[in-house]
Amino acid sequence: MITPTKGISxxxxxxxxxxxxxxxxxxxxxxxxxxxxxRAERTRLGHHSPVSFQWFVLGLDVxxxxxxxxxxxxxxARRRRDVATTDS
Known part of the structure; x- marks a missing residue:
C-alpha cells in the first residue's frame, strides 16, 4: 500500500x-x-488510476x-528544515 504491489499501481x-x-x-x-x-496535476500527467479523497488524505498522513x-x-505547508551549522 505504501509502495507499489500487485494490487496497487x-x-x-x-x-x-x-x-x-x-x-x-x-x-x-x-x-x-x-x-x-x-487532481489537476494527475490529469495533466496522464495518470488514469483513480485516487479518492480518502487515499489523498492517507498520502498526507505519510x-x-x-x-x-x-x-x-x-x-x-511544506515543513521548513533548518540546516544545522557546525564550526570546525
Missing part, C-alpha cells in the same frame, strides 16, 4: 501520491486547494509522518 502507491502532493504544495494552501491542484508537511494556521 505505482502511481497510486502512497509514496507516489505523497510525492505528487509535495510537488503541488509549493506554497501554503488549504486542504481543498491542495486536493484540487493534486508526508506528515515523514515530517515533510505541517499544518500552519489552517494551511498545509
Amino acid at each position: 505505482p502511481d497510486r502507491s502512497l509514496l507516489a501520491v505523497g510525492a505528487q502532493i509535495a510537488r503541488v504544495l509549493d506554497t501554503p494552501m488549504t486542504v481543498t486547494q491542495t486536493w484540487s491542484r493534486f 508526508l506528515y509522518s515523514l515530517g515533510v508537511v505541517e499544518l500552519r494556521d489552517d494551511l498545509l
Whole structure:
C-alpha cells in the first residue's frame, strides 16, 4: 500500500501520491486547494488510476509522518528544515 504491489499501481502507491502532493504544495494552501491542484496535476500527467479523497488524505498522513508537511494556521505547508551549522 505504501509502495507499489500487485494490487496497487505505482502511481497510486502512497509514496507516489505523497510525492505528487509535495510537488503541488509549493506554497501554503488549504486542504481543498491542495486536493484540487493534486487532481489537476494527475490529469495533466496522464495518470488514469483513480485516487479518492480518502487515499489523498492517507498520502498526507505519510508526508506528515515523514515530517515533510505541517499544518500552519489552517494551511498545509511544506515543513521548513533548518540546516544545522557546525564550526570546525
